[in-house]
Amino acid sequence: MTKHGVVIGPEDVAAARHFSFPPPRTAAGGESCRKLAAQVDLGPAVVGSWLDSMKASSPRHRLMAPVPGAADAEHDDWMERHPSALDRFDALAAAAKGKQVAVFLDYDGTLSPIVEDPDRAVMTDEMRDAVRGVAARFPTAIVSGRCRDKVFSFVRLAELYYAGSHGMDIRGPTADANHHHGNGKAEAEAEAVLCQPASEFLPVMQEVYAALVAKVERAIPGAKVEDNKFCLSVHFRCVEEACWAALFEQVRAVLRDHPGLRLTQGRKVLEVRPMIRWDKGKALEFLLHALGFAADADRDDVFPIYVGDDRTDEDAFRVLRARGHGAGILVSRFPKDTSASFTLRDPAEVKEFLRKLVGANDDS
């Protein structure tokens, strides 16, 4: 059994739901949100800082520069510190030469563009081909906040490793499991699960999911609660900004009864997670270990490449930075604080990068 707040290492190893989306927006949304907000009493400073952060998440447009040209200068400076992985591809390939490359890919915003309806964030066939090509040459994993089954239903490549629920549900390639039938298949499936450090939280996550659907999804127009098994996503991309404070406060009100859970934030989404020391960085270390590339910082014959677009991917970028080898690649066209070394602008550039990786391997 795992315990709250305990570091869980590899030695502790032990369905997506579908919704109608988006719910109709009502003209009375703002008024009902104010009433909801009045029912919970949070300090204005707490709400204010979360709201600022919610507003800053997932900018669609470059913010207006206070001084003409300042935004360009800021962007140029950022690009100098985090150059394009395409522009620097040759240097990157030279650094990886002779080493075992392993590839880790986030899903939303990395392999598929951000869209309003999370159930429609499909991956193109071209991107699937690019990922398939990479996986045929290097150990490859998808590391996602999504529940593992859901992300698998989008990617549909059995030869990959999948780390769903922000790394709290890790499974190895299932190509062999698919050849089993009956009980043998169930056993093979069970064997393929490598790590579920938050399994004891499953009942509480289901309870909180039901509460969030009742108090947030049904109460706030446009809100959507997604069951990601070991974590829950409360989407506010389709919620009017006037209702964001009410949404946040309702989420906090639900969490007040569950001190073992914590709240984090992604792109126009609040995420409820078990309070354990496990994140995409730990998942990356676990996978490196499972692949036989011990997560030993001295080991420099392995070259992990991690590509992601979200705050949650920063934990993995930090692991790579601390190891001092490999490459963290942030997908963003806007300057952001990041521990990644390189950048790519969008999923189209990610696809180009993956294809180049395949080409470079075949040429060498």
Ligand SMILES: O=P(O)(O)OC[C@H]1O[C@H](O[C@H]2O[C@H](CO)[C@@H](O)[C@H](O)[C@H]2O)[C@H](O)[C@@H](O)[C@@H]1O
């Ligand atoms: O770790 P990831 O694979 O990037 O998953 C993080 C969250 O991604 C999804 O939400 C985001 O993408 C949606 C579809 O483009 C978008 O509508 C939403 O606003 C984004 O936050 C997913 O739905 C979440 O469950 C994941 O946690």
